[in-house]
Amino acid sequence: MKNVVVTGLGMVTPLGIGVEETWANAILGRSGIGMITRFDATDYPARIAGEVKGFDPLNYMDGKEAKKMDTFIHYAIAAAGYALADAGIDTATLSTHEKERAGVVIGAGIGGLPEIESTAKTLFERGPKRISPFFIPSVLANMGAGQVSIRFGLMGPNACPVTACTTGASAIGDAARIIERGDADFIVAGGAEAAITGLAVAGFASARALSRRNDEPLRASRPFDRDRDGFVMGEGAGVIVLERRDRAQARGARIYAELVGYGMSADAHHMTSPSPDGDGALRCMNRAIMDAGVVPESVDYINAHATSTMADAIETIAIKRAFGQHAHNLAVSSTKSMTGHLLGAAGGIEAIFAIKAIETGVIPPTINLDNPDPECDLFYTPNVAVKRKVDCALSNSFGFGGVNGSLIFSRFTG
Numbered sequence: 001m002k003n004v005v006v007t008g009l010g011m012v013t014p015l016g017i018g019v020e021e022t023w024a025n026a027i028l029g030r031s032g033i034g035m036i037t038r039f040d041a042t043d044y045p046a047r048i049a050g051e052v053k054g055f056d057p058l059n060y061m062d063g064k065e066a067k068k069m070d071t072f073i074h075y076a077i078a079a080a081g082y083a084l085a086d087a088g089i090d091t092a093t094l095s096t097h098e099k100e101r102a103g104v105v106i107g108a109g110i111g112g113l114p115e116i117e118s119t120a121k122t123l124f125e126r127g128p129k130r131i132s133p134f135f136i137p138s139v140l141a142n143m144g145a146g147q148v149s150i151r152f153g154l155m156g157p158n159a160c161p162v163t164a165c166t167t168g169a170s171a172i173g174d175a176a177r178i179i180e181r182g183d184a185d186f187i188v189a190g191g192a193e194a195a196i197t198g199l200a201v202a203g204f205a206s207a208r209a210l211s212r213r214n215d216e217p218l219r220a221s222r223p224f225d226r227d228r229d230g231f232v233m234g235e236g237a238g239v240i241v242l243e244r245r246d247r248a249q250a251r252g253a254r255i256y257a258e259l260v261g262y263g264m265s266a267d268a269h270h271m272t273s274p275s276p277d278g279d280g281a282l283r284c285m286n287r288a289i290m291d292a293g294v295v296p297e298s299v300d301y302i303n304a305h306a307t308s309t310m311a312d313a314i315e316t317i318a319i320k321r322a323f324g325q326h327a328h329n330l331a332v333s334s335t336k337s338m339t340g341h342l343l344g345a346a347g348g349i350e351a352i353f354a355i356k357a358i359e360t361g362v363i364p365p366t367i368n369l370d371n372p373d374p375e376c377d378l379f380y381t382p383n384v385a386v387k388r389k390v391d392c393a394l395s396n397s398f399g400f401g402g403v404n405g406s407l408i409f410s411r412f413t414g
Contacts (some may be wrong), residue, residue, distance in 0.1 A: 001291050004176040005412060006256040007186075007248050008087025008241030009352050010079035014050035014234050014339050017034030018082055022349075023356050026364040027385040031218040033232050033339050037342075038114075038196045048212035048217040049196045050234030050340030061151075068134040069147060070112030071194035072237070075345070076144035077151055079237035080188045084152060087241040088253060089186070091152040101185040103156035104149045105175040106239060107167035109344025109399070110195045112139025117199045144192045144237075156184045164399030167191045168238055168347025173262035175242050185247050190239035190348030194309045201233065204269070207272070211308060221341075222368035223306035223334035224316070224376040231307040234340030235254055238348025240355070249414075257355045257409040261292025261394075274311055274398060278318030281305075281396065284404035285322040288394065292408045296323045298392050299330065299408070301363055303354045304380075305396040306334035307341050313375040316397065320378070331388055333381040347397035351407055354393035358411050361389050 009019045014032025016022040025032070026214045041047040057066040057074040060081060066074065073137040084091060115138050122130050137143055142160035149158050159179050161170035168191025175189035204210045211230040213220035221232040224301040248255055265287065267280030274280055290298055302319065312334075320327045335353050342349060347358065357363050362385050391411045398404045 001180060001260055001262055002118055002175055003245040004179050004242055004259045005245045005248050006240050006259060006355055006409065007085040007243045008089065009252045009256065009350055009355065010082030010086060010239045011237065011352055012052055012055060012075045012079050013236040013349055014052055019352065023166065026338055026353065027362050028333060029338070029365045029367045029383060029385065033217045033220055035217060036196065037335050038372040039198045041201065044201055044205060046201055046205045047214045048206060048220055048232055050232055051196060052236050066079060068138055070115040070138045072108050072112060072192045073144050073147050073239035074102045075194060076106050076148055076192035076239065079190065079192065079239035080148045080152065083188060083239045083241045085326045089241065091154065099153050101156050102154040103158060103184040103187040104145045104154050105159045105171045105187055105189045105193050106145040107171040107344055108141040108150060108193055109162065109164050109167045111141035111192060113195045113200055114197045115139045117197050119198055124326040148188060154188065155342055157187065161375065163403045164401055165341070165343050165346055166397040166399040166403045166405040167344035169351065169395065169397035169405035172240065172242070172347065172351055172407055173405060176259050179242055179244055186241060186243040188239055189242055191345040192237035193343045193345040194235045195343060196233055196235050205231065209309065219368050221308045223308045223335045223337050223366055224312050224373055224380050225369050226371040226373045228308040228312065231309055232340035234342040235261060236342055236349065237345050238352050240352060245334055255412045257358050258412045259407065260287040260410045261408030262407040263288030263291060265404045267404065274314050274402065276314060278314045278321060280402055280404050281315055281318035281398060282321045284398060284406045285318065288406035288408045294392060297326045299394050300390045301354065301357050301393040302330055302332045303350045303393065304332050304334045305398045307336055313373060316376045316378060327378055330378065331363045331381050331386060333364055333366045334377050335364050347395065347405060348399070354395040355409055357390045358395050358409060361387055363388055363390065
């Protein structure tokens with residue numbers, strides 16, 4: 001991958017509104033996990049989640065507009081606005097030609113599940129005449145991207161990958177490919193998700209995927225730990241501005257990093273479980289490394305997909321297969337220990353964590369790693385952030401259906 005740089009960052013997460021607050025809490029090792037407030041979870045086996053706190057959609061749109069959108073769209077608009085402002089791009093001043101060369105690729109793994117759930121209840125209790133005419137456009141997964149394009153007048157390529165928990169990474173990688181191909185000059189890319197609902201929690205819990213450590217939510221998400229018992233659902237959005245390098249340089253933009261590699265693969269193994277030997281993740285990382293044109297030893301940090309499930313050990317196997325002896329020199333961390341698992345938004349916010357590690361020379365910790373699983377024997381930055389120069393960082397995302405995505409960012413040297 002060539003000539004694609006990152007010029008803007010935007011986040012809405014359980015750790016904060018905006019990149020600055022989220023990053024500050026992440027490097028302090030704070031948890032954004034708490035008891036569920038979105039619905040009455042008293043009778044649920046899992047009663048904890050990483051909810052976004054203090055978010056008011058009216059800070060980003062008027063009330064009439066907000067009512068026409070599901071929450072994941074609110075998050076997408078907010079994060080995109082932050083990213084564009086951070087990039088120094090005022091879309092109101094762009095010419096028509098510039099807008100036609102500006103795109104949006106924002107995915108959602110599930111889409112508007114809260115609105116689907118509440119509207120189904122309305123249908124069954126009050127009948128079809130009480131269904132809002134805005135129901136369908138409020139829940140479609142692509143409406144995060146669609147509403148962002150409308151809000152900011154971005155008229156170029158518009159797309160919404162839906163690749164389960166790999167969605168955010170897929171969106172960023174696909175957007176970079178579009179720029180590389182010459183079809184856009186800059187793209188707002190990432191993922192958004194807001195699926196903390198009774199239906200989703202019941203479904204994941206029924207599959208025994210969720211942690212049931214309800215009595216200590218701050219310690220529930222514990223990737224790589226021997227006592228991990230499932231992931232914790234999270235919500236939010238992570239969006240970046242990807243830009244053609246020469247355009248960014250010509251306008252004097254701050255360049256956070258260069259996106260140099262993108263790899264994709266399929267496990268082709270099982271609908272929810274990865275290959276036990278880590279083959280799918282291995283091939284995905286190898287393809288990202290090949291795309292970047294770097295040697296494995298040049299990677300300094302991996303933001304792991306690790307969700308606090310048994311699959312953490314499989315990702316460890318894959319990292320050791322991909323990097324050989326260098327795997328033991330790498331810093332690895334799972335920021336899901338603090339945010340929970342944001343599903344389709346995970347790849348977006350975790351790409352930003354990787355970029356911030358390059359920018360700041362600080363690697364966020366994996367908290368709650370008190371009793372390492374013997375099968376997880378790498379350096380996972382346990383419990384405390386580490387200061388270390390990072391010139392090259394890889395972010396992994398893996399999803400149901402066996403879909404895998406890896407992104408590689410490197411320090412921009414001009």
